[in-house]
Amino acid sequence: MRRFVIVGHKAHSTADFKLDDLAGGAGRLDVLLRCVNSAFFLSHNIRTDAEVYLVLLGPEAPPRTVRFLGSEVRYLNPDERSTGALVRNALLKGGKGLIKSSPGVYVSDQSFHDVLQELAPKGQIVYLRENGVAIRDKELQKDVTFVLSDHKDLTPEEEAELESMTKDVVSLGPISYHADHCITIVNHEMDTRTF
Amino acid sequence: MRRFVIVGHKAHSTADFKLDDLAGGAGRLDVLLRCVNSAFFLSHNIRTDAEVYLVLLGPEAPPRTVRFLGSEVRYLNPDERSTGALVRNALLKGGKGLIKSSPGVYVSDQSFHDVLQELAPKGQIVYLRENGVAIRDKELQKDVTFVLSDHKDLTPEEEAELESMTKDVVSLGPISYHADHCITIVNHEMDTRTF
Numbered sequence: 512m513r514r515f516v517i518v519g520h521k522a523h524s525t526a527d528f529k530l531d532d533l534a535g536g537a538g539r540l541d542v543l544l545r546c547v548n549s550a551f552f553l554s555h556n557i558r559t560d561a562e563v564y565l566v567l568l569g570p571e572a573p574p575r576t577v578r579f580l581g582s583e584v585r586y587l588n589p590d591e592r593s594t595g596a597l598v599r600n601a602l603l604k605g606g607k608g609l610i611k612s613s614p615g616v617y618v619s620d621q622s623f624h625d626v627l628q629e630l631a632p633k634g635q636i637v638y639l640r641e642n643g644v645a646i647r648d649k650e651l652q653k654d655v656t657f658v659l660s661d662h663k664d665l666t667p668e669e670e671a672e673l674e675s676m677t678k679d680v681v682s683l684g685p686i687s688y689h690a691d692h693c694i695t696i697v698n699h700e701m702d703t704r705t706f
Numbered sequence: 707m708r709r710f711v712i713v714g715h716k717a718h719s720t721a722d723f724k725l726d727d728l729a730g731g732a733g734r735l736d737v738l739l740r741c742v743n744s745a746f747f748l749s750h751n752i753r754t755d756a757e758v759y760l761v762l763l764g765p766e767a768p769p770r771t772v773r774f775l776g777s778e779v780r781y782l783n784p785d786e787r788s789t790g791a792l793v794r795n796a797l798l799k800g801g802k803g804l805i806k807s808s809p810g811v812y813v814s815d816q817s818f819h820d821v822l823q824e825l826a827p828k829g830q831i832v833y834l835r836e837n838g839v840a841i842r843d844k845e846l847q848k849d850v851t852f853v854l855s856d857h858k859d860l861t862p863e864e865e866a867e868l869e870s871m872t873k874d875v876v877s878l879g880p881i882s883y884h885a886d887h888c889i890t891i892v893n894h895e896m897d898t899r900t901f
Contacts, residue, residue, distance in 0.1 A: 554882035687749035
């Protein structure tokens with residue numbers, strides 16, 4: 512299983528945004544929606560071995576984590592707007608505990624800490640950062656969680672939390688890419704490996 | 707210079723679509739808009755050494771080609787909707803000949819054939835296709851044009867046209883990816899090379 516955890520520092524945690532304004536009023540939710548696209552979509556297929564955790568830390572009720580499971584997900588389309596509708600629907604239904612909002616989409620009040628605690632026992636955790644080990648030289652496990660930030664870096668506190676759980680810091684090169692592009696590159700790299 | 711030519715077989719060539727319906731009424735223009743994002747965006751930067759040619763073959767006035775130049779472009783944001791607005795604006799202004807619709811965005815009535823004829827003298831042309839030579843084993847020039855199709859394959863006629871101009875058929879592996887993901891992977895591969 513390939514898992515991607517993306518932290519949205521300003522992304523709204525309540526459904527108080529318009530689908531016409533995902534890049535503005537939703538707190539750059541558009542960044543996270545493109546990550547969902549990159550994680551799951553193949554040409555005419557969905558990656559059933561992928562999972563995405565969007566950790567929403569913006570107003571009004573943070574944290575909220577929206578989870579997409581490739582093995583179960585339905586009604587997922589590549590465009591930002593329709594995926595935004597799935598996230599908004601999840602936020603409308605979510606509160607305490609883990610709730611299934613639509614097939615393969617779940618919402619919870621999990622924090623970044625909670626998500627890492629849940630995923631750590633499941634396999635390798637990899638922090639994607641510019642100054643890590645080059646990915647092509649790095650041993651990756653089949654069960655792996657890649658952790659990324661949105662358009663802002665992880666905060667020092669988030670970074671400390673993550674680095675307390677893994678020493679695997681991996682780089683895609685000296686150039687800093689958008690989070691969704693990082694996921695596409697990682698998926699391609701994983702596709703070239705045999706497990 | 708890295709150039710990307712993407713053929714949109716159903717993408718509308720007139721501005722008769724709504725920005726709320728880019729994946730539907732605009733003939734899967736969303737696919738092409740994501741290609742623009744993949745070609746240009748770095749974290750907090752734009753690739754000034756990239757150019758994109760969107761060849762629009764859908765109704766009502768095909769062909770139209772919308773060209774983005776990274777060295778000149780302004781008002782380009784990563785989300786689909788705002789890039790869709792730039793394309794719609796170009797189509798509103800375009801007709802015969804080459805017209806600049808906004809900084810770094812040009813529209814013309816060039817066909818796929820015309821675009822290839824224009825780009826062939828500028829350097830290597832590469833056809834991205836599943837059954838080509840693995841990209842990591844392929845010599846790529848600094849001045850290179852990658853040709854891709856939207857969610858449909860090139861037609862036999864388009865493929866014949868392209869293959870009459872280049873023998874460089876390059877693959878990203880056995881898995882078939884979305885066009886925008888292909889561009890992200892190609893850009894990353896090019897970033898690892900020294901020219």
